[in-house]
Amino acid sequence: MxxxxxxxxxxxxxxxxxxxxxxxxxxxSGVVYLSNNGTRINFNPPTxxxxxxxxxxxxITYSIGGVTKSYTSTIVEAFPxxxxxxxxxxxxxxxxxxxxxxxxxxxxxDFSNIPRAxxxxxxxxxxxxxxxxxxxxxxxxxxxxxxxxxxxxxxxxSHKFSGLIHxxxxxxxxxxxxxxxxxxxxxxxxxxxxxNGSIQKLYAEDTNLIIFQESKVSKSLIDKDAxxxxxxxxxxxxxxxxxxxxxxxxxxxxxxxxxxxxxxNGYRKYFTDRDQNxxxxxxxxxxxxxxxxxxxxxFRDKLSKAKINSGIIxxxxxxxxxxxxxxxxxxxxxxxxxxxxxxxxxGAKGWTSLFDYKPNQIFNLNNNFFTANSGKxxxxxxxxxxxxxxxxxxxxxxxxxxxxxLTELHxxxxxxxxxxxxxxxxxxxxxxxxxxxxxxx
Numbered sequence: 001m002x003x004x005x006x007x008x009x010x011x012x013x014x015x016x017x018x019x020x021x022x023x024x025x026x027x028x029s030g031v032v033y034l035s036n037n038g039t040r041i042n043f044n045p046p047t048x049x050x051x052x053x054x055x056x057x058x059x060i061t062y063s064i065g066g067v068t069k070s071y072t073s074t075i076v077e078a079f080p081x082x083x084x085x086x087x088x089x090x091x092x093x094x095x096x097x098x099x100x101x102x103x104x105x106x107x108x109x110d111f112s113n114i115p116r117a118x119x120x121x122x123x124x125x126x127x128x129x130x131x132x133x134x135x136x137x138x139x140x141x142x143x144x145x146x147x148x149x150x151x152x153x154x155x156x157x158s159h160k161f162s163g164l165i166h167x168x169x170x171x172x173x174x175x176x177x178x179x180x181x182x183x184x185x186x187x188x189x190x191x192x193x194x195x196n197g198s199i200q201k202l203y204a205e206d207t208n209l210i211i212f213q214e215s216k217v218s219k220s221l222i223d224k225d226a227x228x229x230x231x232x233x234x235x236x237x238x239x240x241x242x243x244x245x246x247x248x249x250x251x252x253x254x255x256x257x258x259x260x261x262x263x264x265n266g267y268r269k270y271f272t273d274r275d276q277n278x279x280x281x282x283x284x285x286x287x288x289x290x291x292x293x294x295x296x297x298x299f300r301d302k303l304s305k306a307k308i309n310s311g312i313i314x315x316x317x318x319x320x321x322x323x324x325x326x327x328x329x330x331x332x333x334x335x336x337x338x339x340x341x342x343x344x345x346x347g348a349k350g351w352t353s354l355f356d357y358k359p360n361q362i363f364n365l366n367n368n369f370f371t372a373n374s375g376k377x378x379x380x381x382x383x384x385x386x387x388x389x390x391x392x393x394x395x396x397x398x399x400x401x402x403x404x405x406l407t408e409l410h411x412x413x414x415x416x417x418x419x420x421x422x423x424x425x426x427x428x429x430x431x432x433x434x435x436x437x438x439x440x441x
Contacts, residue, residue, distance in 0.1 A: 033060050033101040036093060039076070042086045043103055052078045052087055055114050057106035062097050069095060074110045161198035162213065164190045164220075166242050190220065190243040201259040203269065209243065210282075212262070215254040215275060217282060220246045251287040253280050258306075261314035263323055263362070268346070270323045272312050277303045279325065279344070293350045302327045302340055315362020317343060319369045319381050322352070326359050 034042040041060075052075065059072045077088040090110070108114075132139040166188050168178025182188060192199060197214025204210075209220045221244035253273045255262065261272040269282040270290075277300040279291035291299040306312050306327050313326045322343040329338050341355040357378075359371035369380040 031103040031105070032099075033062075033097055033103055034099060036097065039089045039092045040086055041089055041103075042084070044085070052085070052105065053108060054078050055108040055110040055112070057109045058089075059104045059106070060093070060097060060101050061104070062095075062101035064095060064098070071095065071097065076113050160191070162192045162194040162196070164192070164199070164211075164243055187241060190246070192218065192246055196254065200255050200257060201262050201271075203262070203264065205267075210269070211246070212255040212259065212271065214256055215252060215273075216248055217251075217254060217287065218246050218248040220244060249282065249287050251280075252276075253278065253287050253289070257308070258312040260310055261312040261325060263314045263316040265316045265318075265321075265323075270314060270316075270325075270344075272303060272314065272325065274303045274306060274312065279303075281323075290344055293344075295351050302329060305329045305331055310360075313359055313362060315359070315371075316364060317362075317369045317380075318364040318367050321346070324355075324359075324362055326362075328358065 031043050034044050036042065054075055054077060056075045056078075057072065058075065059070055061068065061070045063069070071093045073089040073091045073093075075087045076090050132141050165182065168181040168183070170177050170179050192211055192213065193216070196216035199211055199213055201212035202209060203212070204222075205219075207222045209222055211218050211220060223242060223244070253276060255271045256274040258272055258274060261270075263270045267284050270279070271282070272279050277291075278289045279299055281288045281290045303312070307330055311328045311330075313328075315324050316322075317324050320343070322345050324341065324343045326339055326341040329340070331338065337356070337358070339358045341357060341359070342351050343353045343355070344350070345352045357371065357373070359373055361372040363370055371378050371380065
């Protein structure tokens with residue numbers, strides 16, 4: 001049986017009058033500072049205590065060592081007695097204010113503590129109920145008007161974790177804006193297969209909407225639909241439907257619960273699937289597992305132990321044309337960092353670099369690579385001001401190291417792949433430390 005919810009509108013409203021409490025004189029002076037104990041401010045003379053009220057702003061001007069300073073706050077509580085006038089400030093002063101500093105009171109700016117400090121009086125407070133606008137004679141009367149009803153089979157709240165809904169259109173050229181309209185008479189919803197988990201990321205590419213679920217990646221056609229023949233070939237047709245047919249990509253891979261790992265460059269989309277312990281690339285040829293390029297064991301260990309919330313951060317490095325990913329692990333060790341930041345190069349078809357910085361965000365601007373850490377923004381591939389030091393990440397100087405293992409056994413053949421260097425301005429590398437290692441076979 002459907003539930004019937006009735007929303008009532010009242011045809012009267014209340015008018016309340018209270019005694020005026022804004023009885024201070026902004027800009028009044030003549031009050032001097034005596035002492036303070038934390039936020040308690042003692043002042044003099046008591047003849048001007050009527051100028052002190054809760055919520056009022058005040059400023060104390062004083063001089064320390066020939067430097068003029070000021071302390072400004074608001075009054076939280078006021079006790080303007082004749083014997084010992086003082087008030088409680090919202091923030092205690094940080095300096096030792098000299099005696100007889102001038103206090104200037106302003107207007108009331110903070111009304112949060114006024115109801116608590118206000119004492120009602122029956123003579124000046126009253127309350128009436130009114131049904132006409134402004135209370136005027138023969139003015140428009142307030143009535144119940146139209147009643148609103150809502151018919152819902154299940155009155156409890158439901159979470160559509162795999163559903164999509166869209167509003168009306170927005171046209172910037174004509175100024176038409178219907179983004180606040182959700183007409184139930186039109187097909188404005190689309191439900192993706194809930195078996196594949198919740199929707200974590202939406203990415204619009206040309207006229208398709210790519211949908212990243214926890215265990216599946218699919219695309220929905222926008223303003224068009226696909227008709228399949230008996231042979232399985234699809235032909236795209238135009239249709240008056242915003243979100244068209246949903247087509248899944250091959251492979252049981254999704255973005256898990258890490259939409260922060262998503263990065264895009266052209267038609268290539270990169271993301272991680274911690275449930276499968278893999279790093280994937282979505283391109284024109286479908287989904288490719290790029291963590292299989294010599295790093296299967298590494299990502300199996302790292303992704304399985306990554307933190308749940310924002311433990312995997314990904315981004316595109318427009319300077320080196322690489323996909324950068326940072327994995328923050330739940331395991332901590334004094335011998336090594338709890339995070340691993342590395343990059344994937346499409347030209348080398350492998351993971352080429354391991355970095356010593358941990359980003360909270362990764363993005364690009366005007367072909368410059370930026371990362372954020374602890375609320376600070378860092379630009380990469382550039383020297384810090386007034387320094388020639390390299391290898392400085394998030395204000396930490398990391399000495400670059402290139403372990404190169406050689407052996408005296410001439411029967412062993414050592415082959416190094418994907419080794420690329422950038423020379424110094426002098427045109428050569430310099431080794432600061434050489435550590436000989438003996439191999440016992």
